[in-house]
Amino acid sequence: MSLPTVTRRDFLKVGAAGASALAAAGLGFDVALAESTKVKQQLRIAGAKELHSVCPYCAVGCSLVAYTRQKSDGSVQLLQIEGDPDSPVNEGRLCPKGATAMQLAVSPRRVESPQYRAPGATGWKSVSWDFVLDKIAQNVKSSRDATFVTTDGNGNTVNRTEGIAFAGGAAFSSEEGYFATKLMRSLGLVHLEQQARV
């Protein structure tokens, strides 16, 4: 895109054109003007902003346009997400998962608490974060203790945990991915998979 050249003269011309528009009734469409004024008063219009964002789901980094509106209580409401047609990365396209990126922020079906299915149970139940963190810690400890390998078949010291695997989500930032890897390595895990972002 070449740089715009808005001169003082152009600016004044735009202003003059605007002044002419104010006198639009001068062309004589009085009936249309009167009828449109009534319709205008019925319209439910609100101002919104379009913001650039980036899809959180994979390392392609598709550009998004997020359409937001400020509510009367000052909070910002996310109304629509779509691909950014001006991005050289995705040229307006999104994959089916990226196209539903709004669900990450707004979804009436979002699960809001940890779910736990006890051994032998047929259904899930909502539990507290304290419960589930304790449960994970207990399971990690017992699995690690049961499957910890100190030496391999050749007698080499390896000190690894083969009974646990870790998969990092694509919504991880690089820092989160780094931290998760560090933690899992400290437990002796060797089966690690990440889809951390660039």
Place this chain on the structure above:
Amino acid sequence: MSVAAAGTAAASDVWTERRRRVRELRSHHGFARQLLDFYGSLLGVQEKAFDDAAASRPTAEKLCAYVAELVVPSVIDVSVAAGPDSMRHELIRRLEGTNPQAIVQTWIDGEDQPAVDRFLARAALGPVLEALGAEARAVCAGPRDALHCPHCGGPPQLSYFAPGPEDLATGPRYLVCARCGAGWGFARMTCAACGEDRSAKLTIFSEHGTTSGEHGSVVRGLQRVVPAHDPGAVFPHLRIEACESCRGYLLSIDLAADPGAVAVVDELAAIPLDLYARERGFTKITPNLMGF
């Protein structure tokens, strides 16, 4: 890309498409009927001017004289016959003391002029420039930068979002020239008047219920489900793109939201949105053919 692409029509179908859209909007938008009826009459004259210019192909040097002598009289005739009273009176008054060629030349030169002169020049020159293409457009004055038509240097009249190339894809934005009707690609989140691209300075005014999130959908473009108690938007595919930096605005037409829309016609009929923007102190980059 010519504005023909905005309505998915080939060049020869542009006029058929515009007439179809006038009929459709006339039945939906009673408030704009006076304007659309007149525009419908004018389209007949403009289509003939388009066909004649395409057949006779006047040279760029003779463009102004050709339009003034062969097209302006027809525009005056239809305006006097089908236009509102004050337009008729104003046209007659202006033509008594003004040379039509000077009126057309002023528009070609991009100078400011009275509203009725601008209407006359635009209505007559527009279809001829659409028919003749690059050589004729090149004689028009104006900067050739991102904010003006790359073909004739005219200012943008409107913008539209083209349908995406596939499902889940958002189409690019185009500006449409007020003088020759050509379109050119333009960044979506940028003011078409001053080039402002900070989101905080750009406000979009649209009716409630026109975004996917307001219909419980997370994917843009899915079938809208309008609740029974919701009267629905009057302009579900239109929005005002306003800039806080220069206080300019224009209307955008989303052709993905209404594939039947024809950008230049829908923009003319959206008078309530123009009134809304004006009420908030914004000035349209360029008034449209009918002065709104």
